[in-house]
Amino acid sequence: MDAIRVGLIGTGYIGMVHLEMLRRIAGVEVAAVADANRELAGSAAERLGIPKVYANASELIADPGIDVIHDCVPNHVHFAINAEAIRAGKDVLSEKPLALNARESSELVALAAERSALTAVNFCYRYYPVVQEAAARVRRGDLGEVRAFLGHFLQDWLFYDTDYSWRLDPAVAGAANVIADLGSHWCDLVQFVTGRRIVEVMAELHTCLPRRRKPKGGPLSFSSARAESSEDVEIKLDDFAAMFLRLDNGARGNFTTCQVAAGRKVDIELQVFGSQESYAWSHVHPNALWIGRRDRGNELFYESGALQAEETQKYAALPTGHPMGYHDAVYNLFRDYYEALAAKRAGKPFEARFPDFATGHVEMCVIDAAVESARTGRWTKVGR
Amino acid sequence: MDAIRVGLIGTGYIGMVHLEMLRRIAGVEVAAVADANRELAGSAAERLGIPKVYANASELIADPGIDVIHDCVPNHVHFAINAEAIRAGKDVLSEKPLALNARESSELVALAAERSALTAVNFCYRYYPVVQEAAARVRRGDLGEVRAFLGHFLQDWLFYDTDYSWRLDPAVAGAANVIADLGSHWCDLVQFVTGRRIVEVMAELHTCLPRRRKPKGGPLSFSSARAESSEDVEIKLDDFAAMFLRLDNGARGNFTTCQVAAGRKVDIELQVFGSQESYAWSHVHPNALWIGRRDRGNELFYESGALQAEETQKYAALPTGHPMGYHDAVYNLFRDYYEALAAKRAGKPFEARFPDFATGHVEMCVIDAAVESARTGRWTKVGR
């Protein structure tokens, strides 16, 4: 069968992760890359043997030799590129958040349906094997009814006032920083694991560092280099956020996120308390699921292709005890997507288990509600 | 010097912890115990060689041979006993929460001042050695300015609908259950470690189990025995609560507490993020303080009589590596209290480093604000 040909737009940090994990997918070739910074795109292409380089996203999208677009650009261009790609008849795997707001993401969902595009959003954390296991246990009833949940997503890459990112600029990032960037991941985890919808939120957005030094060059995310030439700018977007949540069955939750938490790197925690048992997962030790019980010892369940629920075993591809990492989580999502895409192209039935644009829109609605709640100081219902 | 003579009221679980740790305090004798359940009091007295037993708190308080009252009764009687004890000229060490509401606690603070009673409230968690160390580091500036904080206090002893406690009965517990019982401890930790006041809160109180089986006999807290004869009762108080908090310097925090979290026992966590470093402490591994940094490895600081800040070394009384436990935390608080009391009785100057009724009132004000906030769905200022 002919290879599926990918065009990737945005060769920054996360674009490079996409490119590297795409190499692991059998039957897929990266045919072209594009980046506003053509030099960056060119160097990625050379290193990875990618035949074509575009400086312009539209040119890449127009290339008839491309089947699938990977959208790895900053937030404010997500909508335009995703829409253009679908209109050009491509299938699309996009970074999150899917768009700047729920109006945009809703439009993308409709567009994808209209054009029968197979879409995905890279909510990769749900693809750690034991996160899949937790969701499977909820589905088969082990947890009982979910009663309460809590967690956080903490980082420190914006700790110094000399740290700067486009994510702090409303013109690029949208109405929120950390609640959108990290909160959307966490809300996806909650809804994926519990199988329930977040229906109402109360949020607090706060800017711990209201002034920062913005480098004149413009740094990449996660860069720790201190800029030599910089200007003083006022920061209005959140670097700390908190959110109470209510699920559609009445369960209550609480979430905290922060990007100035010295020593916390990609520290995600989710605890879910049910009527029969509890689950806890931490990205700091992502290979084990904690299972809490009242009447006997708690369990530490390690990812396992042998012991996990059957439908999740393929995500734990190594013999138990060989830890899977972040790369493997991204790969697991990509593999699900491309298996479905191969089936679609072959005219075969397939199950789309991965997060798609509809999922991306769901998270967008939660973020919009959070922003609105923080503005009004009131509980706010999540739209659809 | 003559021994200080203690009378303890309430010989349930926490009363027994008091009695056992009082034995470790040199120069202190327990002269009498009282409990509404005289049999319970009698058996404690016999086991521990305590000379007098009263069935009635007032009789014990009236005993001129008693110098200090330990108030270990349920919440709704705290005020009356604390007040009566002070009026009788006793010094008082009370369990928390200090009273049913801030009006009552305020009255107790005034009364104690008027009568020069030396008071304490058993906020024992701050007496783990590394919690003291965290506070000392904040005081000397290591943390920098506190920017954000978060944490939880989780238990599972109310997990089943057959679990019942007087803490779920508004007539005994007051306007709230878990936010008062566990939240007051956590707020004390935050304010003690940061050295700052909580000035505004937004809270959510929720009842995960709105119906329970209430045993006809009336169980003690923490009892896991399933009652044989019980009645169905509606529960109105919270078994889950969440609270956003603002400190007097503008720092933001978030707290979750729950007593139906299967597998979580006395799972307290506090994370504080400052402008220079971060601290995290968990009661599950209470002997180590996590110190987070952006530019080098994080630190795990183990309690140590040699390496801690000088004024906190006495709380780490064993050679480093011999873990202190809950008993030792209670003992540390008692020792501070009785050292001050001995000084007071000897007419010597002393430093009251332990939480006193003023501290208890501060926590009461936070809880009152939380209850009000949950009622109105609005941010609420903390009174004084």
Added chain:
Amino acid sequence: MDAIRVGLIGTGYIGMVHLEMLRRIAGVEVAAVADANRELAGSAAERLGIPKVYANASELIADPGIDVIHDCVPNHVHFAINAEAIRAGKDVLSEKPLALNARESSELVALAAERSALTAVNFCYRYYPVVQEAAARVRRGDLGEVRAFLGHFLQDWLFYDTDYSWRLDPAVAGAANVIADLGSHWCDLVQFVTGRRIVEVMAELHTCLPRRRKPKGGPLSFSSARAESSEDVEIKLDDFAAMFLRLDNGARGNFTTCQVAAGRKVDIELQVFGSQESYAWSHVHPNALWIGRRDRGNELFYESGALQAEETQKYAALPTGHPMGYHDAVYNLFRDYYEALAAKRAGKPFEARFPDFATGHVEMCVIDAAVESARTGRWTKVGR
């Protein structure tokens, strides 16, 4: 009933732990203390309200008002004091190692039997609640047959060449340092948990720091103070030791101990692998027992007065989640001893579950075999 009157000899670090935990035992009074350093003994007595102070062990032992001797002196005097105490008709609770060698300890066992002395050795680590639970699980067959085991006991208080202790001086400590001091504790844990005897060993003793600065004053153990006046001495005793072990059922084990392991404080680990499941316990997190399984998730069993094997519940005296510490382990041993002693004095039957002089002799035999094995470079049978 009259109180049991204790006389304690040796008021250094471990003597003070004894005194403090003795205060928690109902029905027991410390009537006298003795120490070669009379000032030290006097200050302890004054602080704790102990009526008599002797500078001389023999005088204390001769005191007819004393019922029980606590022997907390350095190793080389253990034998003499224990023997003298038994001969004087006292019951004895001794620190470990019981004597300098198995010949001495054997004599003490015989003497105790002859005089019907109730004896104990302070192998306190087995008195953490979940260590008791592990042993109970082995007894009832949960582990199956023990197949293999391993572990270590690491410290760093001899890390610098300016650290010195009488434990490094053969005239005081005997033929070995770390293998006797820490190894005897670990071997007791193994034999207690597995219920089996160590029958053969192969050992390696090594001196990592062959020269040290010995303070002219003579420091206490665990003191981190650097001496101001010191002399250069050659060290012949071990500060690192390793030992292969064989149990009486053929199970194999391996143990490492070291006192120059920077950052390790009282880091004890024991892992036992059986034909049905595995147990692991670490003194760094002493409240949980790890239970390993092949075919399902591993378990983290937290100390619990409700969930542990019935005969061990009394050692987990606090509601689950309130961590017990080192003090509580020592207290648990003392309580078992004094309950038995009270029964003995009352002429009632009792079960001596605590380690006694026979246990102390068993550990002495293992240490003697280890020293012999290290000398010859050969596997060596453990005598009886």
Added chain:
Amino acid sequence: MDAIRVGLIGTGYIGMVHLEMLRRIAGVEVAAVADANRELAGSAAERLGIPKVYANASELIADPGIDVIHDCVPNHVHFAINAEAIRAGKDVLSEKPLALNARESSELVALAAERSALTAVNFCYRYYPVVQEAAARVRRGDLGEVRAFLGHFLQDWLFYDTDYSWRLDPAVAGAANVIADLGSHWCDLVQFVTGRRIVEVMAELHTCLPRRRKPKGGPLSFSSARAESSEDVEIKLDDFAAMFLRLDNGARGNFTTCQVAAGRKVDIELQVFGSQESYAWSHVHPNALWIGRRDRGNELFYESGALQAEETQKYAALPTGHPMGYHDAVYNLFRDYYEALAAKRAGKPFEARFPDFATGHVEMCVIDAAVESARTGRWTKVGR
């Protein structure tokens, strides 16, 4: 530049890991696979789009279109294939142990030198980023002089007597099972991290399960399927081993390995104690290095492309906090190898930092000495 063309022999578990990680290496193509089980090889080739399949290793080696051989067959064929491949002018990346004994491995080293073959052995655990960091810290003197070390490598895949593997058959595995299979990895870690040679050992090999059910079909390693048709066989090779070790500077170490340790999966631990600080690494949480200190808090150093020693930063390719896994460790080794190979082919200078056949021979010598020591019950010098 032309791609480097790989031929891989042995498409079992570890062969598939090689194939998947080879896909991530730019400039490398897998041109052919071979396996005695042609069906297995064929299915791997089809799944991964590999053009050629051989049932016979020699045919693949003879293929002039192949540049590099990956040798992933069982132990007893390692020597023959490695030798044949070198003689055919190929470069070779082999699985460990390099051969059945040091005589064979010595011959391979000589052969590789003679033919200028670029060789590697897949000691992948040293390629976790923080293991590289530990070695770098030793090189730059942070540790001081290494004094002592210890650790283990525990698994449970041979826990049941119905578990069987060719590794238990001396005709296939050689003179030892677990000490060769897992011990060689651990000895490589020790020598890599400390930069020192193991010069003398004392070993104990033991067979916990002397009888097993051998499936008539012949299972793969790590398979947990219970065979339906099986025969009773006597097992002579070790499933438990212990080893004392001496380094060339006199440092002492101790190691335990076991494959019947229920609940332990790929549980590798290494602790190294130096004259200035200590390091500990566990494969259960492979992303953090513990750094122990006597005079201040211990450090938990998380893998980081920013904070690690410069020459090791490339192994921590993701932003700090995105955990690397086992796949990434294998990839890191492969990347080092293929970078060197590309340089060699281009006639450029290169540094061979990866473990090569000389390294494989060094580990072989330790294993041979361990087997000899266990046979004689004596300390045994490690040959060269």
